[in-house]
Amino acid sequence: MKHKLTFIITTIMLFLSVLLQSCSQQPSKNIYNSFFMDTIFTYTLYGDNTEALRDKLDGEAGRIELLFSKTDQNSELYKLNKAKVSTNQELLSLIRFSMDMRDSTNGYFDPLIGGVTALWDFKAENPSLPDNNSIQRALSESSFNNITLETNRIYLGESTQIDLGGIAKGYTADSITEILKEFSAENALVSLGGNILAFGNNSGKGYKIGIRDPSDTSSVACTLNCSDTIISVSGGYERFFVLNGTTYHHIIDPFTGYPAKTDLGSAIVIAPLSIENAGASADALSTALFAMGLDKAKEITASFADFSFILIGAGADGAVYVTKNLSADITVCGQRELILY
Numbered sequence: 001m002k003h004k005l006t007f008i009i010t011t012i013m014l015f016l017s018v019l020l021q022s023c024s025q026q027p028s029k030n031i032y033n034s035f036f037m038d039t040i041f042t043y044t045l046y047g048d049n050t051e052a053l054r055d056k057l058d059g060e061a062g063r064i065e066l067l068f069s070k071t072d073q074n075s076e077l078y079k080l081n082k083a084k085v086s087t088n089q090e091l092l093s094l095i096r097f098s099m100d101m102r103d104s105t106n107g108y109f110d111p112l113i114g115g116v117t118a119l120w121d122f123k124a125e126n127p128s129l130p131d132n133n134s135i136q137r138a139l140s141e142s143s144f145n146n147i148t149l150e151t152n153r154i155y156l157g158e159s160t161q162i163d164l165g166g167i168a169k170g171y172t173a174d175s176i177t178e179i180l181k182e183f184s185a186e187n188a189l190v191s192l193g194g195n196i197l198a199f200g201n202n203s204g205k206g207y208k209i210g211i212r213d214p215s216d217t218s219s220v221a222c223t224l225n226c227s228d229t230i231i232s233v234s235g236g237y238e239r240f241f242v243l244n245g246t247t248y249h250h251i252i253d254p255f256t257g258y259p260a261k262t263d264l265g266s267a268i269v270i271a272p273l274s275i276e277n278a279g280a281s282a283d284a285l286s287t288a289l290f291a292m293g294l295d296k297a298k299e300i301t302a303s304f305a306d307f308s309f310i311l312i313g314a315g316a317d318g319a320v321y322v323t324k325n326l327s328a329d330i331t332v333c334g335q336r337e338l339i340l341y
Contacts, residue, residue, distance in 0.1 A: 322341070
């Protein structure tokens with residue numbers, strides 16, 4: 001169980017309505033912070049005796065991290081990348097789902113580029129660019145032909161590595177949702193880095209979520225009213241380094257092996273909890289949409305009618321493109337133009 005506090009630039013700012021009618025009584029609110037998957041997890045839990053629920057959520061987050069961490073030598077994913085074979089059924093299930101998302105996003109979400117992402121070190125004090133030949137070799141190992149999924153077993157090619165970093169937090173949000181149901185929680189707000197779980201309807205008021213402006217992370221680009229929803233945000237401002245005047249962000253284009261050249265500042269996916277695998281789907285989709293850019297993103301979102309989408313253009317004057325099914329629940333802040341599609 002981890003409760004390490006650290007400073008990071010989070011993707012989403014949370015705003016809860018604090019105005020209550022005089023006859024109403026606000027349930028007690030308890031906020032807990034933990035550290036998993038290189039980010040702060042924040043649980044806002046309502047009611048009394050929430051410590052047991054917090055401990056259960058921490059335990060599940062730690063369990064999932066130990067399954068899907070790419071760098072922890074004890075994780076199931078690390079062992080798969082080394083041994084090239086695994087029979088762990090939960091790992092197999094998420095990889096199978098990830099490969100489905102690979103197909104659904106035309107390859108812009110790709111769990112097979114672990115060899116490429118391993119070449120990019122965004123935590124280094126003195127970052128450097130990977131050798132292009134190394135990138136091209138790693139890309140050649142990310143073909144669908146380098147993975148074999150059997151009923152109870154997975155095999156990887158000799159140099160193929162899997163990276164589940166673009167879906168693991170969303171998967172965790174799905175698992176946390178089930179735990180909240182088990183504990184009969186009525187309302188909860190859970191932040192997992194670039195993913196937010198708005199569970200319940202905040203005692204009938206709904207949740208007001210502020211989405212950071214990708215060009216000025218101290219301000220808000222838009223606010224969203226929601227309930228029983230998972231929101232996933234991907235943007236190049238989350239993790240990056242600057243070298244010789246050029247910014248290199250952490251979202252890799254699976255087709256080039258380099259940080260995606262995109263005209264989006266951020267991509268936001270809103271998934272109702274009624275959708276199966278809502279969190280995992282939203283997490284993978286937001287990564288893919290950011291990488292593919294505005295035109296392709298607008299086209300592909302038409303295939304996901306049960307979801308809602310916000311695409312924020314790059315730069316301070318980039319427009320905010322919003323699917324029409326979200327028009328009544330979004331407010332754009334500042335000077336950005338709202339465009340429904």
